[in-house]
Amino acid sequence: MLSSVSRKLILIAAMAVVFGLFAASLIDLASLYNDATKDYFFEHGFEETGSNNLVTGILLDYRLFDSLFEAGILLVAVSGVIWVSKHDFADKNPNFMIDKYKTPDLFISFARLVYPLLLAFGLYIILNGHLSPGGGFQGGALAATAILILYFIDKNKETDIKRIVTIEKVLYLAIILVALLSLFTRSTAFTNFVAPAAGRQWQVVYLVTLNVLIGLKVAFGLWTIFTAFLKEGR
Amino acid sequence: MDPLLTFIVILVGFYGLATSNNIIKSVFCITIIESGIILLFLNLGNFEGGTIPIIGEDVVAIVDPLPQALMITTIVIGSTVTALALMLCIKLFHHYGSIEWSKIFGKGDAS
């Protein structure tokens, strides 16, 4: 059995070898990556998706199939957190651990000020996802942070976690249905159901709808996660 | 921006993952590795003189939007996976009364 110091030295040596291989691969980067996709998105991206923000365009149009499964992984992770924490959520949670640590009054008054602003900012990020940086995933995370502030204001807030998870599942189904609508209108699945010829103002309807649905789903998923954690701890 | 400097961050994360005894420390190291990988991907699409990938009036050269679109979902999914790992840590502590790899694997020599 090697001593711990010599094991660490072997580990550092192995890492140095990996680092050398990485540095060698940087010389030949051009064979791994080129600018073809970037040029294509720059020339055709705006006309085909109707979105100024090309990142949102890729997430909701070109690579919608990927985004659907990323949202699915979120649902699976939330289910895993609930399954592992194994609390009977129907029970009233004993709050014997909360009482020991009081939230300061200054913090509570400041949280009351910040909560509506943060929620409005999250909604703005979601709704303006096709024009400015943002979109469903980021806005949903911001809205979830705003909901988290509510728990600091009111410690005894009760949350029906089963209802939130049900809403999240329904929202995921709605996202898949909106994504499949293009099968009937344009006979290709997982793209914008409005053809580019119809004009940009109609393409935006699809983008905003899907952004709002994804944003709500992410917000409800993160809400479930930190409710499970708050029930676990103080 | 130098990809080599970012790669050092990833290696520091791997070193912590291999040597740390505390399970929560291991989850921290996974977070570090994840951030480093995101930085590498973004650095791949970035170039000097490029602007953010939003089509506007006089935009002539944008950076590659594809790595950014992939990385946004990585951040959100990564946070939920971290939450799942930490919930498993809490359950391990309830079960074994300890949160260190050496004690949980070698259950006999608890001191």
Add this chain to the structure above:
Amino acid sequence: MADLTLLEITAYALQILLIFIAIAIVLHKNNRTIIILIASFSLVVSALYVINNAPDVAIAEVAIGAAIIPLIYVISISRQREFIVLDRAMDDFIISDEEFTGYGYRLLKQFTDHYHLDLNICNDPMICQMEGPDQNVCERTNVDLIVSKDEKTGTYYLKGKESSLLMHKLEEMAADYSDIEVQTFKDVEFGE
């Protein structure tokens, strides 16, 4: 080297700062200090995303790393530092005259100090009078140890999980007292 712009100098400085924060996280022993470090790591990394012309990713990182990730770390770290005892004996074994002066409390305090844990005693009447055997109560309320009393013989029972590594030490320490008996019950398997 001479014609570095201000943005490039900032980028290099932030990257070197990032390496130092990562090394500090890996080498630091105290987990509570690491939470502050991980929050600052997230802040520096989102600044680097903005420098890389990716404001979308930076917004996502700030939204996730500002509140939700530190919260779940704080909760899981504070849970691994405390030992919750449910007092169902309802007499002066642990609490007498509203103060922790019983000899049972001294035993438990000695035990938790040995492992550097915080002792957290719960005697909320709503939970203590929960019906059913001790094992079911332990599963539902997630406590680590239950203190109960046999009314006929006057023996105090300390009941914990069989799988826990801490219970052997508690058995050793309780051997000096004649009226304290440590019992273990089999916990449900992980994930059932």
